[in-house]
Amino acid sequence: MAKSLKQYSPFLQLMILIGLFISFSILAVIFDSIITPIVSGYKVTDLRDADMSLPKVLIILKIFAVTEPIIVYMLPAMLFTMLISAKPIEWLQVDKSLKWQAVVLIVLIMLAILPMQGFLNEWNHTWNLSEVSRRMDERNRDMLKALTKASGFTSLLVNILLITTASTLTKAFFFQGVLQKLVIQLMPGFPWIGVIITSVIFGVSSFDGYLFISQFLLCLQLGIIVYLTGNLWFAVLGHFIAGVVTMVLLYLYQIGVLLQDPIQYSGIAWYSAVISFIITTALIWYLRKKWPKPVVIIEDVEVIGSN
Numbered sequence: 001m002a003k004s005l006k007q008y009s010p011f012l013q014l015m016i017l018i019g020l021f022i023s024f025s026i027l028a029v030i031f032d033s034i035i036t037p038i039v040s041g042y043k044v045t046d047l048r049d050a051d052m053s054l055p056k057v058l059i060i061l062k063i064f065a066v067t068e069p070i071i072v073y074m075l076p077a078m079l080f081t082m083l084i085s086a087k088p089i090e091w092l093q094v095d096k097s098l099k100w101q102a103v104v105l106i107v108l109i110m111l112a113i114l115p116m117q118g119f120l121n122e123w124n125h126t127w128n129l130s131e132v133s134r135r136m137d138e139r140n141r142d143m144l145k146a147l148t149k150a151s152g153f154t155s156l157l158v159n160i161l162l163i164t165t166a167s168t169l170t171k172a173f174f175f176q177g178v179l180q181k182l183v184i185q186l187m188p189g190f191p192w193i194g195v196i197i198t199s200v201i202f203g204v205s206s207f208d209g210y211l212f213i214s215q216f217l218l219c220l221q222l223g224i225i226v227y228l229t230g231n232l233w234f235a236v237l238g239h240f241i242a243g244v245v246t247m248v249l250l251y252l253y254q255i256g257v258l259l260q261d262p263i264q265y266s267g268i269a270w271y272s273a274v275i276s277f278i279i280t281t282a283l284i285w286y287l288r289k290k291w292p293k294p295v296v297i298i299e300d301v302e303v304i305g306s307n
Contacts, residue, residue, distance in 0.1 A: 005083045005084045006084050006085065010182055010185035010186045011186060013084065013182055013185075014182045014183070014186065016080065016083075017076065017080050017178060017179065017182060020076035020079060020080055021072070021073075021076045021174075023076070024071050024072055024075050024076045025071075025072050027071055028067075028068050028071040028072050031067065031071065032064060032068070035060070035063065036060055039056060039059055039060045039063065040054075040056040040057050040059070040060040041056060042057065042060075047060065047061075052142065052143060052146040053146070058146060058147075061143065061146065061147060062147060062162070062163065065147055065162075065163045065166065065167065066162050066163060066166040067166075069166050069167045069170035069171065070166060070170055072170075073170040073171055073173065073174035073175075074169070074170035074173055074174065076174065077092075077170070077173040077174040077177060077178045078173070080178055081177075081178065092173065092177050092178070092232055093177065093226070093230055093231055093232040094177075094231075094232045094233060094236075096230075096231045096233065097233075098231075098233050098234070098237065101290070102234070102287070102290075102291060103237065105283060105286070105287050105290070106225075106234060106237045106238055106241065106287075107241055108283055109221070109225075109238070109280055109283045109284060109287070110238055110241040110242055110245065111241075111245070112276055112279045112280045112283055113217070113221060113276060113280045114245070114276070115268055115272040115273055115275070115276035116217070116272075116273040116274075116276035116277050116280065117214055117217055117218070117276075118268045118273075119268040119269075119270065119272065119273035119276075120213045120214070120217060120273070121211075121213055121214045122268060123213070124209075124210055124211075124212060124213035124214065125137075125210050127209065127210070129209045129210065133208070133209045133210065134210070136207070136208055137208050137209070137210040137211065140206075140208050140211070141263055144246075144250070144263065145250060145254075145263075147159070147163060148163070148246070148247045148250045148251065149250075149254060150247075150251050150254070156247065156248070156251050159247055160243075160244055160247055163243075163247075164240060164243035164244055164247060165240065167239075167243060168236065168239030168240040168242070168243050169236055169239070169240070171202075171239060172222070172232065172235040172236040172238075172239045173232070173236075175198055175201070175202050175219060175223075176198075176219075176222055176223055176226045176232060176235040177226075177232045177235070179198055179201065180194060180195060180198040180223050180226065180227070183197050183198050184227070191227060195220065195223040195224060195227055196220065198219060198223055199216045199217075199219040199220040199223055200216060202215055202216065202218075202219035203215040203216035203219065218238075218239075218242060221238070221280070221284075222234070222235040222238045222239065223235070224284060225238065225284060225287065227293075228284070228287070228288040228292075228293055229287065229288065229291050229292070229293055230293035231291065234287075246262070246263070249262035250262055250263070
């Protein structure tokens, strides 16, 4: 089966991935509909308007924060990978380890981009979107604060290990590991367009117009790194660091160490964004020179569904 799926054209492979994504998304909706009344007593359709400070509501939201990314993103990505290759680990580009120098460099890259990300996110919130979009953005911010609220350091670690790990690992595997590779194969002469298209899809997938720029920039940054290095673990680590930074900053804000809400960007100067861009670009260039993309020998395979 793996061999026959590899013989399909990139377009048909992409359609298969989309089909898997839709199927598992429906499965996630069914799972949510069953588990929500059992745990919280609410119907899943009423959950978004429920009081997120209630323990039962918060528990079900945390369950969804862990299970939904696994069902919607990880399962279709892993199933597709096993169907397309007899060596799924290699195809997914997770067969390489990370040295401590690379870990440090990824941390620096993810921190260096923060001023630019904050500046563009602030601009994103000046867009004249609908009132529905603005209410959805406010609801998403409230939900993020509720999910990441920690009673102490131990609670913070649990949130990081469960929520952040589930979200970052699954999205990196689906978007940078599978989707980006297929989109690039659709336009082999224009790989950077494939990276950009994948990033646009990632930005739209948040269903929050006021989060589009920050999500697009995150995916673009990690997509470039994966394309240049051929190592998906860089993207996994980058996603994870971005999630950890958000959780830690929110925790520090909750306990009064930070006076400004970290998800309410304001007052970031344009020159800070420019400096951030220059430093981030330089660090990614150094990463590319230090850990170059390995040469891949492509098998001669008869393609089904191509012209």
